[in-house]
Amino acid sequence: MKIINIILFFCSIVTAQLPVNSVVLDTLIERMFTDTEYVGFSVIISNSDSIVYVNNSGVSDIKSQKQINHKSDVFRIASISKLFTTIAVLQQVEKGLLNLDEDINKYLDFSIPNKIGRPITLKHLLTHTAGFEDKTRGTYTTSIEQLQPLNLYLKEKMPDKIYPAGEITLYSNYSFALAGYIVERVSNEKFFDYITKFILQPLGMNESFVYEEDTFQDRIMPSYTKKADGSFEKFNTILYRNLSPAGMINATPYDMSRLMQLLLRNKELLNQNILSTNSIKNLLTIHHRYSPQVQGYGLSMYEKKIGDLKSMNIGGQLPSFSSQMSIINDSIGIYVCANTSMNRPLISLIDSLAFKLTTNSLTDTIGYKKIANPERYAGSYRWNRYNRKDLDYLRGLYANTKVLYYNDDGFFKFYGSPDKWIYQTEKQFREKNSGKYILFDINPDGSVKGIKGNLILDMPVYLERFKFIETGKILDNTIGYMLIIFFALPILWGIVLIIKKIRKTVHRYDKTFASKTISVLISGLFFLHLLLFRNILANYIDFVTDETSATIIIYHLSIIMLILLSLQFYVMIRDMLKKNISLFDRITFGILMFTGITYYLLMTKYNLFWFSL
Template identity: 30%
Template sequence: MSRPLRLFLCALLSMLATAAMAQIEIRPLPEHAPPKPVPLGARELDAQDAEAWLDGLMPYALKKNDLAAAVVVIVKDGQVLLAKGYGHADVAAGKPVDPATTLFRMGSISKLFTWTAVMQLVEQGKLDLDADVNTYLDFRIPPRDGKPVTLRELMTHTAGFEETIRNLFASDARHFLGNAAWVKEWVPERVYAPDKLPAYSNYGAALAGYIVQRVSGQPFDDYVEQHILAPLGMQYASFRQPLPKALASHMALGYARAGAPPRSFELVNAAAAGALSASGEAMARFMLAQLQGGSYGGAQILAPATVRQMQDYSRAAVPGLRAMALGWYHMDRNGQVIIGHAGDTQWFHSELALYPQQGVGVFVAIDGRDDGGLRGQLLDGFTDRYFPAPPEVPQPALASARKDGALLAGRYASSRASVSNFMAMAGLFSQVRIEQDRNGDLVTPDFRNLAGAPRHWREVAPFLWRDVDGRERLGAKLEHGQVRWLSIDAVSPVLVFLPVSGWHSAAWNLPLLGLIVLVFALVALLWPVAALVRRACGKPFALAGRSRLWYRLSRVAAIAQLLFYAGWLWVLLRLQADIASLGSGFDAALRLIQLAGLLAVAGIAAAAMNAWHAWHAPGGWWRKLNSVALLLACLATLWFIGSLHLLGLHLDY
C-alpha cells in the first residue's frame, strides 16, 4: 500500500473516531395530544347537528311534561359549542329564556362549588381532607364508633349522617336561617359506620360550606363569589338569597306547571348544598375550567393536580357499579368516563355532565315541578348520538343466577333516610321488594319511581345483574355469604339499599297499620250510629255506671287514635306537595299531632277498662268482640309509636 493511501486511511479513521465520540443530539418530535377515540357510528359533535337534535327533543318534551322553560349548554375543546334556551322565563309576559342571562336554580349542583372551595383551601394548607372536622368548627360533631367525621367523608357522602329535612327550605324570609345557623340548629345522628357506605347528605355539604366560612374568615357567599365566580367571569351567578337587584330581574320564575301561577323565589337554608342560581353560559365557564385543569380565561381556580385528584378518585360502594369521585359522581355510559352532578329544588331540576376524555361538557336546567325524566333522556340521547356503545352480544344468564338471586330476595330500604325521628315513617312506605321470576331473573320496582313498571334484571357476572330492557346494572355487596347492601348504577355513588329486618318489614307492618286504622274508624263511626238506632227503636242504653263511663272514654280514645294517624298522613302528603312548608312554622301542627298521640296512649287505659267490664258484666258477644279488637288496636299503636318514633320531645327531622 502506497504511503499516500495509508495517510488517507489514517485520516479517515481519525475522523470516524472523532464523530463517534461527539455528543449525539436528540431532537424529539413535537408533542401532540393523543387522538380522542371516536366510536364507530358516532355522529360528529358540531353546533349544527347538536342544535338540530335538541330542537327536535326539547320543545316536544316541554310541552309533553307541561314545563315552563329549559336551557341547554354544550362545551367542547375549550369553548362553548352551543347554548340555547327553550320556553319562557316568565310565561305571562312571554319572556324567552336567554342562555347568557336567564338564571335557573342549580339545586345540588351547588355542591360542586362547595367542594371546589374546599379544595382551594386544601391547596393552601388550611384544610386537611382526613382531619377531624371538629378542628375547624365552633360546635361539635359526635364520633361514631370512636371515629370522627372528615372532609373526605363529607365529599363522598360516607360520614354516616341520617337524612335531614326540617328547615332545608324556608317558607318565607321570616323563617330564613342561612347556612351557618342551619348546620348548628340540629346535628343529625350518624346512623351508619363512617367510611363504609354512602348515604347522600345535604347536611354534610352544608357543614363543609360552614367550614369554608370558618377557615377563610369570609361569609360563604362572599368566598365563592370572590374565589370562583368572579375569576371565571360568572357574572350571572350567585349564592346570595334573595338575589341582588342586578340579578333578580333575570331569574326565571319557578312554575309547578307551565300553565300554573309562578312561585316565589326559593330560599334554601342549606345554602352550600343547594342555593346557587346561575345562567347556562355561566355554568359553561365552570365546566370549561373543570375540563381544562382548573383554568379558564386566564384564571386558575384549582391546580391541575387538584383537578386530577378530584376526578380520578374512585370509591365504589358496590363492585361493578358506578363509583364516587371526590365530590363528583360517575355517570359512565357507553364505555365513556362521565362525571357530574344533578340538582333539584322544588321548581327547578338540573344536570351537569363532563366527558373528560373527550373535552366535552353538557349542562341542562329545567323549570317545572317534575322534569318527567327529561334530564335522563337528554343525557342518554346525547351519549348515544355522539359516543355510542360498541355492539354487544347478548349475554346469557349465569348458571348461578337462581342461587345468587335467591340471596337478594326480600325487602330493602334506602340508606338516605331518617332513622331517629318521626320521618322514619316515610321509610316504611318506600321499601322496595326484590323477587325472582321463574327464569331466575330478579324483578324489582323502578327504584326511582315506585309507582312505575316493574324492572327485570339478568345476572351477567357474579352478583351483578343487567336490566333486561336496558343497560343499567344492579349489584350487591356480600359479606360472609349475606347481602350487606345493593344498589343500581343510577344512584350507586351516593346511596345503597339495605336489607330490612323482619320486625320492620312493610310486608306485615303496612297491613297491620291498615287494620288498626280500620278498627278505630269503625269504632268511631258506629258509636253515633248505634245511638241513632237505639233512639229510633226507642231502646235505652244498656250500660250504666262505670261500664258506661269506660265505654264512652274508649270511643274518645278511638277518635284520638284516628286523629293521630290522620295527622301523620297529612304530614307525608304535605311533604310531597311542598317541602318548604315543613319548617319552624310547621311546628305547631306537629305538636297538635303529638298531643293527639298522647291522648291516644292515655286512652289505652280506657280501652282496657272497657274490655274488662265487657267480659265481666252481662252482655252479648258483639260487645266482647269489639272491646278486645279496640284494645288490641290500641296496643299495636304502641309498636308504631316506638318503631317509627312518632312521639318525642324534639321536632328535629
C-alpha cells in the same frame, strides 16, 4: 306544554367541531320531549374553549309567554351548588390551609363525635361517605327570619353517624354544609361572600349569585309545579335553606357553561388561578367505589360509565326547578335545566346527547344463566337516605323504595324500570343492555342485606333490604283498618242504643257508658291525628317545609292519645270483669282493645309518641 318551541338556535365553534350536525341534536331533543309536559328548559353543550350548541325550548313565564333565554334567565341550580363548595375546599387545599385526609374536628369550633369507625375527613364529606344519616325536616324554611346562622344550625341539628366513615354512600346535605363552614373558618370569609369573590366573579359568572335576602328573589325566573290535572301552576313558596352550602346558588345556563369550561381545563380560566389542573383532576377522580365494576364518587360528582362512554355528573332538584351537568370523556360538557321538576327526563336527555356526541358502543354481548334461588335476592329495598329516630323516619317508608323481582326469562327487574339485571356471581349482577353493575351486600348467614349501585337518579347509592310489612302501603292499610274500627263501632253502638231504647232495655248500655264515651272521644282525636300525620308526611316528600305548627300539634296530640288509650284500657277491663255485660259488648270491647294495642305498637315503632321536635 307538549309542543316543542325551539326559540333559539346558537352555535359557535372556536377550536373544535361538533361530532354530529346540530340539526340532529335538535331533532333528538324534539323527539324526546314530544310526549313530556314541561314549561321551559335550556340545553348548553360546551368544549373547553366555547359553547358549541344551545337549545332553548318553552317559556320562562306562562303568563307573559316570555321565551327562555340562556343568557339572562336565572335558574336555581339546587344541589349542583355542592360543586362550588367542593371548588372552595380545593382552593383552600391549594393554599395549604386544608387537607382532604385530615380529621375535620381539626378545623371546627365544635366536635363531631366519632362513635364508630375512623375519623371523618373532608374527602368523606365531599363523597357522601361520612356516614351521617339524612334529615329533611327543618333544613328548609319559607321565611328568611327563620334561617339560623350556619354554625349554630350545624351544632344543634347534628345527625347521627350510622356508618363508619368511608364505607357506605349516604347522600348528605349536612356533610356539604360542614365543608362550607370549614371554608368560612379557614378563609375568614362568610361563605356567600367567599363563593362570589373567589369563584363566581373570576369565572365571569356575572348573572349568578348566592342569596340570603328577599331582594334577590326578583332576579330568579318564575318556576312551576305540576297539578293533578296535568297543568302547571306558579310556585310562589320561597324556600330558604339552613344548609346553604349544599344548595343555594342561582345561575344562568350561560354562566354554567363557564364552570364546565373550567372543569374541561380552559386555558384562560386556568390562568385566573381559580383552580389548578391537579385540583381539577382530583375533583374528577373517583375517590370511593364499591368495586372496580361499580361506578363511584369523585368529589361531589358521580361517575357513569356505559360502554365506551365515561362521564362525571351532578344534579339538583327542588319542587319547581331541576338541573343536570355532565362532563363526558374529559372533552365536552352538557348542562340542562328546567323551571319545573323533571330530573329523570333531563338525565335521559343528557344520556342520549352523550351517545350522539361520542363514538359509544357496548362491545360485548352479555349472556345469562338461570338461578336456583331467586327469592334470596327478590324483595323490597329502600334508599338509606332517611332519618331513623324522629318523625322523619316515615319518609323512608314512602320515598325511594324499589321492589326487585325475578322473571322466568332469567332476568331480575325493578318494578317500573326497563333494566334487566343478570346474575353473574353471588354478589354481582350486570345489566343486560348498558353493562352497568350492582353489588349485593351479604350477611354472614348468607341473606341479602342491601344493594350497592347507581340506582337512584343514576347516583351511586346503597339500598337497604326491608320486609314488605315495613312499607308505606302496609302502614296505610293498618291505619285504614284502625279508622274503620274506631269509627264503625261508635256508629254500631248508636244503632244498638236506639234498638235498646225501643225495647226499653237501655239499662244494660248504662254499665258501659263511660267506656264507650271515651272511645268516641278517641275516634275524633284519632281522625285529627291521622289528618295531621298524613299532611306532614306529604310535606316531607314534596319538600314543602311550613309544617312546624302541625308538627307541634301532632306531638302533643300523640301524648293525649296515649293517655286516653291507657284510660280506655282501664275502664274496658273494669267493665269486662262485671257480670252483667252482654256478649256483644265484650266482643266490641275486645276488638277495640286489640285495635288500641295495634295503634300503640304502630305509633311506638315509628316514633310518633316521642319523636324529637
